[in-house]
Amino acid sequence: MYRLLFFILFVLLIEVYAFQAFRTLSKIKWVQYSYVLLSVLILAYIIYSFTQFDRSVGQTPKTLFTLGLVLIVYIPKIILTLIMFGEDFYRIISGTISYFLGNTNQSSFLPERRKFVSQIALGVAAVPFLSLLYGMTKGKYNFKVIKQTLFFPDLPDGFDGTTITHISDIHSGSFDDPEKIQYAVDLINEQNSDMVLFTGDIVNTHATEMHPWVDTFKKIHNPKFGKYSVLGNHDYGEYINWPTQKEKADNFEAIKDLHRQIEFKLLMNENVKLKNGTDEIAVVGVENWGKSFKKAGDLSKASTGLNQNDFKILMSHDPSHWEYEVKNHEQNFHLTLSGHTHGLQFGIEIPGFIKWSPVQYVYKQWAGLYENVGRYIYVNRGFGFHAYPGRVGIWPEITVIELKKGEKVA
Structure with missing residues (x-):
């Protein structure tokens, strides 16, 4: 039960941060909704595939593809999460310092997320994505x-x-x-x-x-x-x-x-x-x-x-x-x-x-x-x-x- 709860929270954290980075690429709502739908469908397929794994059969082309999909989707998203989480940590520290110093120039406790950080995160995440994609195809x-x-x-x-x-x-x-x-x-x-x-x-x-x-x-x-x-x-x-x-x-x-x-x-x-x-x-x-x-x-x-x-x-x-x-x-x-x-x-x-x-x-x-x-x-x-x-x-x-x-x- 605890493992399942941890898995759900972990995936939600990754998906939330990955979406925050993705939406810096496009402000068009249907594009953002399409990204969310695709992410949900991929996650549902991965979960379904793992539940169908048969220990009496072992590895099959389907399980090979599923593991490849897990790596190609979630390694880049984990990298995005680490970078975006690092920025959030910086924002919390910066906001705390500004609050105690009485800085009233910012509209909220947390400074705004910096667009260039999200873009850097996407650029870094693209490296393992493209590498894993090449590894699977060529x-x-x-x-x-x-x-x-x-x-x-x-x-x-x-x-x-x-x-x-x-x-x-x-x-x-x-x-x-x-x-x-x-x-x-x-x-x-x-x-x-x-x-x-x-x-x-x-x-x-x-x-x-x-x-x-x-x-x-x-x-x-x-x-x-x-x-x-x-x-x-x-x-x-x-x-x-x-x-x-x-x-x-x-x-x-x-x-x-x-x-x-x-x-x-x-x-x-x-x-x-x-x-x-x-x-x-x-x-x-x-x-x-x-x-x-x-x-x-x-x-x-x-x-x-x-x-x-x-x-x-x-x-x-x-x-x-x-x-x-x-x-x-x-x-x-x-x-x-x-x-x-x-x-x-x-x-x-x-x-x-x-x-x-x-x-x-x-x-x-x-x-x-x-x-x-x-x-x-x-x-x-x-x-x-x-x-x-x-x-x-x-x-x-x-x-x-x-x-x-x-x-x-x-």
Whole structure:
């Protein structure tokens, strides 16, 4: 009851302040009434959509759209409210000072609201509005190829110059544009890498989400050293209420089989050795292990048959695994590839100047390359999107990593 009351008061406060700012744009009554009507209709739609959310179904295109609508409408309005509330605070202080000083030049206790403040507030609020709108219409498919060269003194000679294309977090249940997905698959193939590694979350929840896209992802070329994958937290179907445990188990088996259908070798706490002449390296794949999520990954089991001196590439979906178990592990995993964070699908990245996202306050390693005593983790920003149906500043990523033998030149 108290939560509902707080929600109503919060929304009313936001809407009142947003309207005060909006009416500085137009004094025409029908325009103002139209704005109020539209605001009411949007709020009613959002409330209705959330009441219809089915925990046995999970995320759908409708829930994606609704969350996007919430963000695109209310983040700008919250910004408007903060600025307008700040002005009201100033007006109260100013009015109080004038009252006690006996200033009779103003007609009321509170000074009039300044039009330029409302206009500034609208200008500031337009930035997230336009950014979120772009993120939902264009940004979610603004695929970027990011290249990285890593040096290892103990890399076997036969793998000097080996290239890896790394993708993560497909989230096929969120896709709505076949042409853009085909474009991304073509980008993957254009990299001509020696192996393709996929670090989990092929769906949001249901195996059926991937069915329309199987033929597209099957077109990813099978390179020299093959295509390998692992599971992510969403692949276990743990975020909805299943009618029976059997249905959940059947869905999990179907999700695992999706990897076979797109011709990736799914590694579940196991490893494969890749050979080039007399040299070899190991690709190790663990099930999901996350500090705050499912802990099914087993490094010991996955490393069976390997020793500390073997050159190892580890695929582990959640980068918190590296932070808490991998980076100081006795097996010496040279390179870990992860995803999971999506960079929150929101942030600011200007290479060489700034790299920021709110997700960095939750994950120490959230996007790009990190190093600890010669061991590396690369966190892919994700191929798809989830929850918010867009991306702002943190674009969908296809990573290409080149392995080089030797020391990095400063």
